[in-house]
Amino acid sequence: MTKTAGPRSPLPGEMLGQWKLIDRAGRGSFGVVFRAQLTAEPATVAALKLAREPMDARFEREAKLLDSARSPHLPRLLDKGEWLSPDGQSYPYLVMQWVEGLPLYAWRNSQGLSNASAARALAHVAHALAELHRIRGVHRDVKGDNVLVNSEGQAVLVDLGAAWHVGARPLTDTVIPPGTEVYRSPELLRFRRQFRRTPEAHYISQPADDLYALGVTAYRLVTGTYPGPLTNPDTSSAEPSRFLPPRELATVTPELERLIFRMLSEKSEERGTAAELAQALEQAAINSGAAPLTKRPSMMQTQKTSRPGPRSHLTVPVWLSWVGSSAIAASLALVVWMVATPPQPPKTMELAHAEEEEAQNAGAPEERLTGLADAGVGEVYASTAALPSAGVPTYAIGLPMPTKPFPGQRKPPCRPRSEVEIHGACWVRLDIKPPCGNEGFEWGTLCVVAAFDGPKSNTSEHP
Template sequence: MTIPAGPRSPHLGEVLGRWKLIDRAGRGGFGVVFKAQLTAEPCTVAALKLAREPMDARFEREAKLLDAARSPHLPRLLDKGEWLSPDGQSYPYLVMQWVEGLPLYAVPKVRSFTNASAARALAHVAHALAELHRLEGVHRDVKGDNVLVQADGTAVLVDLGAAWHVGARPLTDTVIPPGTEAYRSPELLRFRRQFRRTPEAHYLSQPADDLYALGVMAYRLVTGRYPGPITDPDTSSAEPPRFLPPGEVATVTVELERLILQMLSEDSGKRGTAVELALALERAAASAGAARLMERPCMRETQKTARPGPRSRHALPAWLAWVGSSALGAALTLAVWTLGTAPRKRERAEEEAPPRADMSDERMTGLADAGVEEIHASTAALPNAGVPTYAIGLPMPKKPLPGQRRPPCGPGLVTLNDGCWAGPIEGERPPCGQGMFDYQDRCYVAVLVPQRQPASEQP
């Protein structure tokens, strides 16, 4: 099904229950996250997650698990309630501990990263999963974007929007549950292939699925890439899945590599339990010393020669960022941006699983995922332009952005604050999606001046 655009979200400054909304922090298929403060104690801040669909029962599941969980590696549930929209519909919201941290995969880019720090963060996630599994629940969307690492190195597993627990009533009629494609377990993919044309078949997620996803996350964390393809379930080959051991790609310690390969075992029974993995990862962290995690030089040279590195995940293609100033260019900008930022179709029975080998981040962004995307994410700017492509719901700037087209704007465009804009974007309401700006309760996209491309490369 297609996730609707959702209600007119509350404006910043509005009060929901005991909480005043002070900032926008994230948005996804199921919810919008605000930073909120307790009205009676303004110094107390929290993350308020508001459903995008009326009476979304996923929030019941998430609230039940978080309320029962007792782990420093899961956000605490502080409050819950319902927001009555102007059209009279009721949207549930949850108020959780505000976690100030970096998404897991961003940590190596800004901090000195060692085998010990990697193993420690993975141990924290394993502890969080152990608590969910103790409660007979599964997260179902374990990935680096759903792990925030605080300044002291403590990792917190967030976004239980796709979680499930024993006794929860079914919410979908798809063959497989929601989740992110690169992290699907081999047994789930085999089930999908076998029953994809049997609508009444439904895969029941298990703790082993979470542990396989933890293995994918660990491999991606230490190597910067995703593991290779699993064994094709349509063949009779008994060969194990083939991908480079992490130690051949990066300077991973033997113990950490062993645990990653264990989590990535195609035999779910060999992955162990979350408790066992958490303790083993803690031992691996203690024995790793100060060994840094770095890509092996041979792999770096091979990639430069055979497969140039991908563009930044959050950067737009150059042709789109600098599309022409004609009406056709403006329409193309709007069409591509709208397609790129529109809510994805979720909770559907997907077709064939794509290969996992060497899946870069921006190749993965088009695949189905679940929950709120990039909670508390920071912004990144477009090359040579001041348009933040990963900002969520920014207010319209009072002056034109660097590189933005100035009036006369031409057909199909609007002039706002001395700049040219495409919009309002159909079906979008604040808080707007990536790279969009709020103006009078509608969403707009900046139109940029095309950049002249050089005739030849510099020597």
């Protein structure tokens, strides 16, 4: 059994090469992130990402891409090395620029958003992708959780743990690569459906996959929900799935809406290139002026955006459909902000059909080849730029428990096995132990998040 950087990972104060660990800042599927300082220059603070598995080849691949990339919208690689654990295992680590900011969707909820600021942040991500594509790399996990935005609206695309570049050797034997399900491109889903029973088949990620994921990210950013088909066409039909226009959910400018639909095109060639989209998004930001970006309350019914066909009379409250079905809030010094996970993303026709096949063929070897085990990476990188309120890092260890429930939080009786009652409200127990980092609140020996009544969140990713 493979040993991981778990019970005896490095502790604050220890040295890894020329870097002294300050504190633990976060964790993901592939690595644990520490805040570290250069011993020769204590003022130099960086993000040190340590592998959770010995000799993880993903780190060499990530280092190669970051070392070759030249973009202000990608973290800079400062150093790399290996940590020898007490049991003799060697764990690679990378040291990168510390990028401080809020994850994209939390940034959207923390302030009034305009069409210009949304288009500009998306343009920054497109610039980052253009650079990765220039050096023949593909990110493969573009989503809001992997985009950090600082107080000046500058966005940085982080976490290249799932990235790939031409010439890199395969690290898994799965049909499709790592990623987060709702952001996967139509062509990838079609490939999975066609070759799911062919173990030797492997999908080769393309730049167009990143652009489709950016389109899903953009749709989620401006509307507060994931794109869902207006109709449920027969799977044999050549007619592509049609998404509810963003303008029906929010005050999106026509120019920005056109670019979102371009990125979400069923035909990969119609998405263009990342460089072209970056330029178009920059122009959209200029043309938008001060046009505000606000939701349209009358359109925010969960069933309209996620369930095709006749609707029932059940209506989810406006705020819940905008924010999501569970929330993670942070109260750091004088800064209080809440990060919420969205409603259950709607399934594409290909995914729905594939899941139906899985139910009919339970136990087949290829059913494990979904790539979801590598989803939800969400590592943390931060810079020395301060946030507007108090300059407190966005991510911290041990978020203090709120003294009162959030609006709409479920009241007791709580679910006996999965929830706990705290301060007169229900909180979901997480499967991790303190320190909770940015995963949730610490309550004694538990890590918890607020429980809400509503559609379940996609547990395969942190949007």
